[in-house]
Amino acid sequence: MSxxxxxxxxxxxxxxxxxxxxxxxxxxARGSQRFKNVGEPIMxxxxxxxxxxxxxxxxxxxVCRMAVDPKRRAGVVTHADREFSFCSxxxxxxxxxxxxxxxxxxxx
Numbered sequence: 363m364s365x366x367x368x369x370x371x372x373x374x375x376x377x378x379x380x381x382x383x384x385x386x387x388x389x390x391a392r393g394s395q396r397f398k399n400v401g402e403p404i405m406x407x408x409x410x411x412x413x414x415x416x417x418x419x420x421x422x423x424x425v426c427r428m429a430v431d432p433k434r435r436a437g438v439v440t441h442a443d444r445e446f447s448f449c450s451x452x453x454x455x456x457x458x459x460x461x462x463x464x465x466x467x468x469x470x
Contacts, residue, residue: 393405393406394406420432421435421446421447422447423446423447423448423449423453424446424453424457424464424465425448425453425456425457425464426449426450426453428449430447430448430449432447435447435448435449436448436449436450436451436453436454437451437454439454439457439458439461441457441461441465442461442465444465446464446465
């Protein structure tokens with residue numbers, strides 16, 4: 363059993379270091395998606411670890427949907443008795459302005 367994580371990167375060279383070293387299996391394509399402030403759609407990949415001890419269950423920032431390292435998060439906000447972790451002050455501000463827009467995205 364392997365754990366999966368989704369990450370974003372700009373594939374400027376037409377290939378990735380992961381697929382170059384390990385082949386296509388550990389970095390399965392998840393399709394492309396548009397992001398604000400990025401001109402072109404970004405191809406998403408899922409990376410799977412072969413190490414069962416590498417399992418990470420990081421909280422997801424409800425604004426940008428990025429996995430947040432609890433040791434490096436910008437902050438935590440409690441809203442409606444639920445705790446939300448954020449990657450940046452910009453995401454905290456966006457959440458604070460309209461928490462109901464993001465609260466249904468999920469809490470930690």
